[in-house]
Amino acid sequence: MTSDDTPLIPDQRRELLIELLRGHSVLSVHQLTEMLGVSHMTVRRDIAALEAQGRAVSVTGGVRLAGRQLHHEPSRVDKSTMDQPAKLAITREAGELLRDHTTVYLDAGTTCQGLVPHLARRRGMTVVTNDFATADALIDNPDIEVIHTGGRTEHANRSAVGRLAALTLRQLALDMAFISTSSWDVRRGVTTPSAPKVEVKQAAMSSASRSVLLAGSTKYDTFGMYRVAPLTAFDTVITDDGLAPAVREALLAEGVALRAAGTQEPRGRG
Numbered sequence: 001m002t003s004d005d006t007p008l009i010p011d012q013r014r015e016l017l018i019e020l021l022r023g024h025s026v027l028s029v030h031q032l033t034e035m036l037g038v039s040h041m042t043v044r045r046d047i048a049a050l051e052a053q054g055r056a057v058s059v060t061g062g063v064r065l066a067g068r069q070l071h072h073e074p075s076r077v078d079k080s081t082m083d084q085p086a087k088l089a090i091t092r093e094a095g096e097l098l099r100d101h102t103t104v105y106l107d108a109g110t111t112c113q114g115l116v117p118h119l120a121r122r123r124g125m126t127v128v129t130n131d132f133a134t135a136d137a138l139i140d141n142p143d144i145e146v147i148h149t150g151g152r153t154e155h156a157n158r159s160a161v162g163r164l165a166a167l168t169l170r171q172l173a174l175d176m177a178f179i180s181t182s183s184w185d186v187r188r189g190v191t192t193p194s195a196p197k198v199e200v201k202q203a204a205m206s207s208a209s210r211s212v213l214l215a216g217s218t219k220y221d222t223f224g225m226y227r228v229a230p231l232t233a234f235d236t237v238i239t240d241d242g243l244a245p246a247v248r249e250a251l252l253a254e255g256v257a258l259r260a261a262g263t264q265e266p267r268g269r270g
Contacts, residue, residue: 086218151166
């Protein structure tokens with residue numbers, strides 16, 4: 001709220017909501033009720049009004065800025081607490097694509113790391129990754145051969161980036177590459193604010209028979225400065241069920257091979 005007790009008129013409150021979103025990747029309705037000191041219904045009306053103006057995009061349980069440019073990515077620690085149900089749904093869907101006796105690449109990030117339990121159920125797997133946490137999670141499994149790309153260390157995300165990592169990937173033949181992203185949309189495709197990541201992602205895709213993008217819905221309609229690939233360059237794009245129906249329809253109309261994973265655990269699974 002403001003420094004005094006005078007209630008804000010709707011336009012003032014909505015401008016404050018936009019300012020709050022500029023400081024966060026996404027905010028839940030519950031967070032906004034506390035920050036703005038208003039009811040859930042008022043927050044939802046404000047979100048609907050801002051969405052109609054093209055300034056915000058509603059996501060499951062909350063809202064984010066529309067067309068937001070990322071100038072830097074969240075740290076690995078911050079990512080580990082974000083969008084957990086969506087990440088579980090995405091990796092559950094992606095795990096269905098794994099096959100025994102294949103070589104897969106896992107891109108850096110907490111979403112791709114979520115494939116580790118699914119890999120443990122497979123036989124004869126070789127996993128290539130530029131992610132230190134993923135390599136560490138697999139290192140004690142004697143049934144999985146692990147190859148780390150090496151390269152320049154990006155400390156905030158605990159991964160290897162740059163030319164050396166890309167050169168390693170270009171020497172390998174991969175069956176499947178699982179690529180992560182901090183930003184994606186139908187017009188720009190997959191982008192990143194980090195130039196050293198571009199060559200690594202592109203090298204993995206080039207070396208793989210099949211490329212799969214793992215992309216959370218809260219990251220949609222955001223973009224970084226550097227382009228990685230159009231969405232149609234991926235054999236499959238797996239997201240969660242948080243995309244608006246109109247967005248899903250637009251992606252499918254552009255020829256994107258989209259799969260939306262439900263965030264509820266399927267019955268019959270532990």
